[in-house]
Amino acid sequence: MAKILMKGNEAIGEAAIRAGCLNYFAYPITPQSEVAEYLVRRMPEVGGVFLQGESEVAVGYMLFGAAGAGARVFTTSSSPGISLMSEAISYIAGAQCPAVFVNIMRGGPGLGGILPSQGDYFQATKGIGHGDCRLLVMAPASVQEAVEMVMMAFPLAEKYRNPVMILGDGLIGQMMEPVEFPDHLKTEPSNKDAWASNGMDHRGSKTRNLVKSLFLDPVQLNDNNLALKAKYERMRAEDVRSAAYNIDGDYPVLLVSYGTMSRVCRTAIDMLKDEGIEVGMIRPQTLFPFPEKAVADAAAKPSCRHVLSIEMSMGQMVEDVDRCIRGRVPVEWYGKCGGDIPTPEEIISVVKARIAGKE
Structure with a gap:
């Protein structure tokens, strides 16, 4: 076709x-x-x-x-x-x-x-x-x-x-x-x-x-x-749906992102991989029902120490992400809104700061 x-x-x-x-x-x-x-x-x-x-x-x-x-x-x-x-x-x-x-x-x-x-x-x-x-x-x-x-x-x-x-x-x-x-x-x-x-x-x-x-x-x-x-x-x-990216190996940070924001995150993950830094991502394709098990399982890997919800909002999906993790690892939000879209470089900076233990 x-x-x-x-x-x-x-x-x-x-x-x-x-x-x-x-x-x-x-x-x-x-x-x-x-x-x-x-x-x-x-x-x-x-x-x-x-x-x-x-x-x-x-x-x-x-x-x-x-x-x-x-x-x-x-x-x-x-x-x-x-x-x-x-x-x-x-x-x-x-x-x-x-x-x-x-x-x-x-x-x-x-x-x-x-x-x-x-x-x-x-x-x-x-x-x-x-x-x-x-x-x-x-x-x-x-x-x-x-x-x-x-x-x-x-x-x-x-x-x-x-x-x-x-x-x-x-x-x-x-x-x-x-x-x-x-x-x-x-x-x-x-x-x-x-x-x-x-x-x-x-x-x-x-x-x-x-x-x-x-x-x-x-x-x-x-x-x-x-x-x-x-x-x-x-x-x-x-009818819960999600897509995983780069979660087969070990990673210290897991991203959760949806829609076109997830495409920016995917670029950031590829750029980080070129530097030798592994980051995984779960992309919800259904927001309700939310892919709770996929997020929880991806965050349960022993190597995962941080979960970041990356959004074009002031932090909304992060509440569902946090509910899935139930305190097992820190969950944080990063994003912008109103058309100011986070860049791959900004996401990379946030990821590296979390790996280094910085806020």
């Missing part, structure tokens, strides 16, 4: 089409507006629907309605836009409907800036909506991986009847890389009659599908939350 040079945002839009999603509702916000610009042309070509809502709040409920009717549906946005969708995301999770959200993060808080950031980690993994709801969150480190994760997101959303989020940063959306769209990731919507409010005659059923997240009976609400909790535990058992 020939590769095509594409901008990340455009590749994300095309990936959704190739995955069989022909319903896209969105509102423009930098640095992901090119997804909408691409799909406003492509969706009519493939018989799909693109509708720009009057706000991100409206978009969230467009997604809820379409998902509840059994359609494959997705949106793309950036940081503040996702905040405005958070109420609808909680409704969709509570009603157990599938939908896909792509967040191409910008700097914050507030309006912040339009350059890359990873400052939405807490939002995506711990605070996406009110109540006891979680999303399955995937974090690509390249445009190709963004394509593959978008294509995987739709069957995963249907498997769990739950929202799935692709969490990228502005670099993922704006960079151009060669991509291909794997045929084996093309899927058909599965088992939508189990949740969709699409008519008893259509389903050949005598039972209504009532799409709702309102449970006034506390017993029913508790039961719904127990069902959701069981689903999240199943995600932890079946």
Whole structure:
């Protein structure tokens, strides 16, 4: 299969089409507006629907309605836009409907800036909506991986009847890389009659599908939350993903990093290796469920004396990393935010300082 040079945002839009999603509702916000610009042309070509809502709040409920009717549906946005969708995301999770959200993060808080950031980690993994709801969150480190994760997101959303989020940063959306769209990731919507409010005659059923997240009976609400909790535990058992780099030998320092920040870390590791210094890395590909065992096992090597969480934020993922280590070795954060991306040389300096026992 020939590769095509594409901008990340455009590749994300095309990936959704190739995955069989022909319903896209969105509102423009930098640095992901090119997804909408691409799909406003492509969706009519493939018989799909693109509708720009009057706000991100409206978009969230467009997604809820379409998902509840059994359609494959997705949106793309950036940081503040996702905040405005958070109420609808909680409704969709509570009603157990599938939908896909792509967040191409910008700097914050507030309006912040339009350059890359990873400052939405807490939002995506711990605070996406009110109540006891979680999303399955995937974090690509390249445009190709963004394509593959978008294509995987739709069957995963249907498997769990739950929202799935692709969490990228502005670099993922704006960079151009060669991509291909794997045929084996093309899927058909599965088992939508189990949740969709699409008519008893259509389903050949005598039972209504009532799409709702309102449970006034506390017993029913508790039961719904127990069902959701069981689903999240199943995600932890079946769909946690990570990639390891340079962990086969001994290393005094382990890095944990995700997204495009991990690519900078990989360069730093290669440069350190040229100096005779070994450093390992675990790259979470799912942020929820977090790859707890992979991080813990990599940090458990007798040679490992320090763990560094390298982020384009003021220190968010470091809390999950620390939870995995449970005090066995020191865990520290290093990073920057707002588009000021740590360089390989800065990471090397931090690593060497830890090896030398300096703060």
